[in-house]
Amino acid sequence: MQTPRSIRNRVLAAVVFVLVLAPAGVPAHAVSKEIVQLQTQVQQLLDMVQRLQSTLDTRFGGLQNLVQQTADEANQMTAAVADLQKKLNSQNDAVNGKMDATSGQIQSLNDSVDELKTRMDKLNQAVQGLQAQLQNIQSPPSAMPGSTPAPQGGDTSQPGGSPQQPGIFPPPAGQSGNAPAAPPAASQTPPLQETFQAAVRDYNAARYPLAASEFGDVVHYYPLDDLAGTSQFYLGEIAYQQQDYAKAINYYNAVLEGFSGNAKAPAAQLHKGEALLAQNKREAGIRELRLLIQRHPQTPEATRARSKLNGMGVRVTATASH
Numbered sequence: 401m402q403t404p405r406s407i408r409n410r411v412l413a414a415v416v417f418v419l420v421l422a423p424a425g426v427p428a429h430a431v432s433k434e435i436v437q438l439q440t441q442v443q444q445l446l447d448m449v450q451r452l453q454s455t456l457d458t459r460f461g462g463l464q465n466l467v468q469q470t471a472d473e474a475n476q477m478t479a480a481v482a483d484l485q486k487k488l489n490s491q492n493d494a495v496n497g498k499m500d501a502t503s504g505q506i507q508s509l510n511d512s513v514d515e516l517k518t519r520m521d522k523l524n525q526a527v528q529g530l531q532a533q534l535q536n537i538q539s540p541p542s543a544m545p546g547s548t549p550a551p552q553g554g555d556t557s558q559p560g561g562s563p564q565q566p567g568i569f570p571p572p573a574g575q576s577g578n579a580p581a582a583p584p585a586a587s588q589t590p591p592l593q594e595t596f597q598a599a600v601r602d603y604n605a606a607r608y609p610l611a612a613s614e615f616g617d618v619v620h621y622y623p624l625d626d627l628a629g630t631s632q633f634y635l636g637e638i639a640y641q642q643q644d645y646a647k648a649i650n651y652y653n654a655v656l657e658g659f660s661g662n663a664k665a666p667a668a669q670l671h672k673g674e675a676l677l678a679q680n681k682r683e684a685g686i687r688e689l690r691l692l693i694q695r696h697p698q699t700p701e702a703t704r705a706r707s708k709l710n711g712m713g714v715r716v717t718a719t720a721s722h
Contacts, residue, residue, distance in 0.1 A: 518657045589621050596627050608638045629659025633668050645675040666701040686714055
């Protein structure tokens, strides 16, 4: 588009050209009148050019203003779209975090219910055992086989002329009559603390078979004691050292289900997750490590679980312990 200045310059050039050529073909007496008319027309043309230039300048300024407004509105729209996208991403992350937290809480609730069921079963077994012991205590002892009742008011002498008092039976053959009968063998229950401490010493010395036997005694003879839960953990550690991951997971589950308040519970959950990962069970291992972080967020085991998940490229959701 030509600018008003270039248009005006062309009009002036045309006027000058006309002024130069006009006297050549006009008589002298008419030059003055023609010049006056020509000057008048030139002045009119100049006025028109000025008005045209003013109009063009005004319209061009309005067009520039519209362009600037359009650019500003486009920038505002771009900023609004970017802000909306950012808000949507934040809401998406928040919803995903809440879903992860809810899933973890549901899993924790299911684990708590399973743990409660396991404890109720153990309590029922203990009550049944106590009831059986009470029945054995309350029932009268049966008569010994081969005993003969005392005679009723008659001769109490035995063949051979030796008298026998009622309720006294002759000693078995080969025993003296003055020797007392041997008492029944006492129960060989090992002492709890000594057995557990010996097992820990053997475990630290890498005498795993002996340590496993001693930890097994603690679990067998004292199944409801908290040291039984700790012994289950060490049995899992021994199996883990031997790369028997399935057996180790069973021992860790025994700690988590029957002794969730045990001090070794966080370590049991951490090592259970690592054992699952060692079995190439990625999803189950990740779920176990996340559950550890939710249950025991301030423990060193939770820190190790976060590092493990970060190393695997898995997002860790920070939630409070239930």
